[in-house]
Amino acid sequence: MPKPVVALVGRPNVGKSTLFNRLAGERLAIVDDIPGTTRDRLAAETEWNDVNFNIIDTGGIDPTHGGKTPLSVGSADFIQEIREQALVAVNEADAVLFITDGSEGVKVLTGMLRSAFPDFKATIDDILTEGDKVVIRMTWTGTQKGEFMGVPATGKRVSFGVIDIIRIANGKVVEHWGQMDSMSLMQQLGAIPAPSAG
Numbered sequence: 001m002p003k004p005v006v007a008l009v010g011r012p013n014v015g016k017s018t019l020f021n022r023l024a025g026e027r028l029a030i031v032d033d034i035p036g037t038t039r040d041r042l043a044a045e046t047e048w049n050d051v052n053f054n055i056i057d058t059g060g061i062d063p064t065h066g067g068k069t070p071l072s073v074g075s076a077d078f079i080q081e082i083r084e085q086a087l088v089a090v091n092e093a094d095a096v097l098f099i100t101d102g103s104e105g106v107k108v109l110t111g112m113l114r115s116a117f118p119d120f121k122a123t124i125d126d127i128l129t130e131g132d133k134v135v136i137r138m139t140w141t142g143t144q145k146g147e148f149m150g151v152p153a154t155g156k157r158v159s160f161g162v163i164d165i166i167r168i169a170n171g172k173v174v175e176h177w178g179q180m181d182s183m184s185l186m187q188q189l190g191a192i193p194a195p196s197a198g
């Protein structure tokens with residue numbers, strides 16, 4: 001029986017080649033922080049949990065069109081060809097592993113906060129460490145000048161608590177858990193009623 005094929009697919013610069021090399025057990029693919037490093041697809045044999053399979057690295061699929069600056073700065077002239085190569089890999093594959101950059105979610109949240117609260121500020125109240133984990137307790141403040149999660153600009157100044165826990169391995173953040181006191185935030189914005197004093 002032929003070995004199953006797993007294709008690693010995603011946007012440029014999300015760590016596909018890094019994972020491919022880790023699975024392959026050797027540095028077959030070039031890893032670089034310039035998006036658009038991988039152009040052609042590349043295959044290797046690997047095993048995971050006693051299952052043997054072939055893994056395929058692909059070039060990052062760049063959705064940019066219409067004269068905008070491409071994501072894959074390293075391969076701006078080959079966006080279409082890279083996409084076609086990735087599609088060949090998807091068609092050949094028994095399973096497709098879609099890789100995303102975990103920091104993107106954080107960027108979306110901070111983008112939303114900054115457009116709604118232009119004077120947004122995070123004050124660090126505490127940093128605690130235990131083993132490979134770091135706990136950061138913060139107070140976030142800002143004046144709501146724009147729409148936030150369906151609440152139109154209120155002009156109100158808010159202040160609420162946020163607690164983040166991150167896990168670090170090899171000098172990089174590898175896991176993140178975050179809680180913000182959104183109940184207090186929404187009460188301060190008047191979007192939900194505050195508990196009555198009586």
Ligand SMILES: Nc1nc2c(ncn2[C@@H]2O[C@H](COP(=O)(O)OP(=O)(O)OP(=O)(O)O)[C@@H](O)[C@H]2O)c(=O)[nH]1
Pocket residue numbers: 011012013014015016017018019030031032033034035036037038039058059060061172173
């Ligand atoms: N923080 C962090 N950086 C990573 C991780 N994995 C890869 N990187 C870095 O991200 C950059 C891009 O990694 P690649 O593996 O080349 O990414 P790619 O998806 O193959 O990129 P393209 O081939 O350009 O589409 C490199 O500088 C890596 O060292 C990770 O888990 N965490």
Ligand SMILES: [Mg+2]
Pocket residue numbers: 016017018029030031037038058059060
């Ligand atoms: Mg790559």
